[in-house]
Amino acid sequence: MKAEKTRRSPQPLLRLMPYVMRYRKMVAAAGVFLALAAATTLMLPLAVRRMVDHGFAAADGSFINSYFAMLLALAVLLAVSSAMRYYYVITIGERVVADLRTEVFQRVTALSASFFDVNQSGEIVSRLTADTTQIKSAFGSAASQALRNVILCLGAMAMMILTSPKLSLLVLGAIPLIVFPLVGFGRSVRRRARAAQDTLAATSAFASETISANRTVHAFGAEQAASARYTSTVEAAYDAARVAIRSRAFLTGFAILMVFGSIVGVLWYGAQSVLNGTMTAGTLGQFVLYSVIAASSLGQLSEVWGELSQAGGAAERLSELLSEVPAIRDPQHPVSLPSPARGEVSFDKVGFIYPTRTNAAAIEQLSFTVAAGETVAVVGPSGAGKSTLLALLMRFYDPTSGAIRLDGVDLREARLAELRSRLAIVPQDVTIFAASIHDNIAFGQPNATREAVRQAAIAAQADEFISRLENGYDTMAGERGVSLSGGQRQRIAIARAILKDAPVLLLDEATSALDAESETLVQKALDGLMQNRTTIVIAHRLATILRADRILVMENGRIVEEGTHQQLVAKGGLYASLAKLQFEAGSQSFIAAQ
Numbered sequence: 001m002k003a004e005k006t007r008r009s010p011q012p013l014l015r016l017m018p019y020v021m022r023y024r025k026m027v028a029a030a031g032v033f034l035a036l037a038a039a040t041t042l043m044l045p046l047a048v049r050r051m052v053d054h055g056f057a058a059a060d061g062s063f064i065n066s067y068f069a070m071l072l073a074l075a076v077l078l079a080v081s082s083a084m085r086y087y088y089v090i091t092i093g094e095r096v097v098a099d100l101r102t103e104v105f106q107r108v109t110a111l112s113a114s115f116f117d118v119n120q121s122g123e124i125v126s127r128l129t130a131d132t133t134q135i136k137s138a139f140g141s142a143a144s145q146a147l148r149n150v151i152l153c154l155g156a157m158a159m160m161i162l163t164s165p166k167l168s169l170l171v172l173g174a175i176p177l178i179v180f181p182l183v184g185f186g187r188s189v190r191r192r193a194r195a196a197q198d199t200l201a202a203t204s205a206f207a208s209e210t211i212s213a214n215r216t217v218h219a220f221g222a223e224q225a226a227s228a229r230y231t232s233t234v235e236a237a238y239d240a241a242r243v244a245i246r247s248r249a250f251l252t253g254f255a256i257l258m259v260f261g262s263i264v265g266v267l268w269y270g271a272q273s274v275l276n277g278t279m280t281a282g283t284l285g286q287f288v289l290y291s292v293i294a295a296s297s298l299g300q301l302s303e304v305w306g307e308l309s310q311a312g313g314a315a316e317r318l319s320e321l322l323s324e325v326p327a328i329r330d331p332q333h334p335v336s337l338p339s340p341a342r343g344e345v346s347f348d349k350v351g352f353i354y355p356t357r358t359n360a361a362a363i364e365q366l367s368f369t370v371a372a373g374e375t376v377a378v379v380g381p382s383g384a385g386k387s388t389l390l391a392l393l394m395r396f397y398d399p400t401s402g403a404i405r406l407d408g409v410d411l412r413e414a415r416l417a418e419l420r421s422r423l424a425i426v427p428q429d430v431t432i433f434a435a436s437i438h439d440n441i442a443f444g445q446p447n448a449t450r451e452a453v454r455q456a457a458i459a460a461q462a463d464e465f466i467s468r469l470e471n472g473y474d475t476m477a478g479e480r481g482v483s484l485s486g487g488q489r490q491r492i493a494i495a496r497a498i499l500k501d502a503p504v505l506l507l508d509e510a511t512s513a514l515d516a517e518s519e520t521l522v523q524k525a526l527d528g529l530m531q532n533r534t535t536i537v538i539a540h541r542l543a544t545i546l547r548a549d550r551i552l553v554m555e556n557g558r559i560v561e562e563g564t565h566q567q568l569v570a571k572g573g574l575y576a577s578l579a580k581l582q583f584e585a586g587s588q589s590f591i592a593a594q
């Protein structure tokens, strides 16, 4: 997935052939019109010669008229076939890119947490938009131009040989003189273009990060610094682009000079032949036209080559994404979870090391069981591994050793969708999508009725504030829920979990202090939710801890103490000292001091 590895050549575009071949009929139509347009172009010089040699020589008006009529017919044919070629080729490009975007998005959303630990979301989004756009333009214009020019160039060269083998031999002799320096130049131009493109990729990653964190940027007064940093990366990209443009401009000039210089030379030689009568003027005209066609198509080919090479890089990056296999996926022979669900969770000597942090285990030798309907509070200092425990239970990662079971089935043996349908999570950091409040509560359950959503909101103590919003449940929550307060967002998340009605509830209590009223409301909502469900709660508030049937105290990825509040206080260990800290501070938040 690393950008540096990406080669720049059009070859990877071939990997997209299966996508193109889904639309065989359109491809065939494009091919027909492509060939027709090229053939028509190649016929024009032929007509010109006959007219020069016969039409003018015979001074026959009707002959000239019929020739012009034919030329007009050719022009119409050229116009129609070019328009159709454009239509089909561009449409195929759009279609392929639409398919690619959909598939890449589907793939990416299916990838596991470990993939997103390593890859920046900004970079992936840029692939989804920038890389696919590049491929679209490659298909849409560059590929059709390349094909057209290859056909034209080969056709014109064949016609040159047919028209005058002698002059063609001369041209052939000149080709190496032109091509070798051009190839050399072309390489250095491509190298510079690549440098420019890489600089640009870094720029967009920085922009997307800064824009999505705009509140943090403002809060720390970092606008100027961020702008300055962005400006400097944009300027660096501009400088790199200018270097590339300069060498490209030079290359263009050089190519034109060499090509047309040679044509002038050949023309001069041909003119001598016409003068001494070894060639007709029409033949020379025809030859010159063919060589102009050949030269200009060659010139255009070199132009589109660069574009195709860039698209090749984009295609390679996208096919890497497409071939990425989720680390967490369904087993080949899934075991059904027992029905009806009991909601019994067990960790059996579980060990876990984050793939991105291999030097230390986040969880070690973790064993505990939560009986059906039991409420267990997990407490412990920051970094103890509490959130990791929930992530493992949701199977965002697989344990490195040991096993986690739900109702007696190893999580790795169950179907992912079935497993996750039995777990409802209220995370600490609630995600609110840029959609209506209704859709936010019904997230993951698009078929939920309006009444079911309302009932869930009532149970989550959220109905009252939602009803007071301008459009009630149809109010759009701003992007990431910026228009809602912390307590409101939490109650939306609780309503989401209530609607899901799963047998196991996972709560990651917010550390941020809610105001007293919000806290009471959130607590009331949770009490309703926790009834008759297995609940594992990462607890920060004393009220929650006291409500739990049992408390697990974690430190450095292990369970160091276990029991009820009274038992643990009496024991005088880590829990007792954490509790003492809190009582002295008189705070409602148990571990807030950590």
Ligand SMILES: Nc1ncnc2c1ncn2[C@@H]1O[C@H](COP(=O)(O)OP(=O)(O)OP(=O)(O)O)[C@@H](O)[C@H]1O
Pocket (backbone or CB within 6 Å): 117, 354, 356, 357, 362, 380, 381, 382, 383, 384, 385, 386, 387, 388, 389
């Ligand atoms: N995605 C990740 N990649 C690598 N290491 C991680 C990742 N997430 C957490 N860790 C590390 O794993 C350890 C346990 O983290 P975890 O988030 O589970 O702790 P926690 O007890 O929930 O802490 P807090 O109460 O502060 O949220 C920490 O050392 C943390 O740095």
